Amino acid sequence: QVQLVESGGGLVQAGGSLRLSCDCSQLSFDRYTLYAMGWFRRAPGKEREFVAAITWSHGVPYYADSAEGRFTISRDNAKNTVYLQMDNLTPEDTAIYYCAANNLGITSTLENNYNYWGRGTQVTVSS
Numbered sequence: 001q002v003q004l005v006e007s008g009g010g011l012v013q014a015g016g017s018l019r020l021s022c023d024c025s026q027l028s029f030d031r032y033t034l035y036a037m038g039w040f041r042r043a044p045g046k047e048r049e050f051v052a053a054i055t056w057s058h059g060v061p062y063y064a065d066s067a068e069g070r071f072t073i074s075r076d077n078a079k080n081t082v083y084l085q086m087d088n089l090t091p092e093d094t095a096i097y098y099c100a101a102n103n104l105g106i107t108s109t110l111e112n113n114y115n116y117w118g119r120g121t122q123v124t125v126s127s
Contacts, residue, residue, distance in 0.1 A: 009121030022099030034105025053107035
């Protein structure tokens with residue numbers, strides 16, 4: 001079973017930065033499959049929510065309002081890795097962050113549109 005692997009989570013003070021990575025090397029990258037990658041998060045006591053997404057082929061990003069202007073999603077095709085650079089973090093960003101992928105090639109905000117998931121990485125922002 002394809003597994004995405006997140007890393008880079010940790011504890012940071014408010015106003016700080018973290019960069020999450022998602023190893024996508026288990027996906028089958030070929031000329032026929034279009035992928036889109038997404039980041040979601042689940043805060044304590046809340047539903048999992050969309051954060052950002054990017055098309056693998058063209059690198060077109062899309063952000064949730066909460067991430068716009070503070071987070072940057074990118075991908076490195078050579079390394080089969082997706083990144084989420086998070087700046088100016090606040091305690092409200094505390095959550096488990098999940099990497100996801102779909103073979104539809106669309107940057108969806110809906111988790112049901114993603115076929116593959118990682119197990120998540122914890123991000124904790126202290127005030």
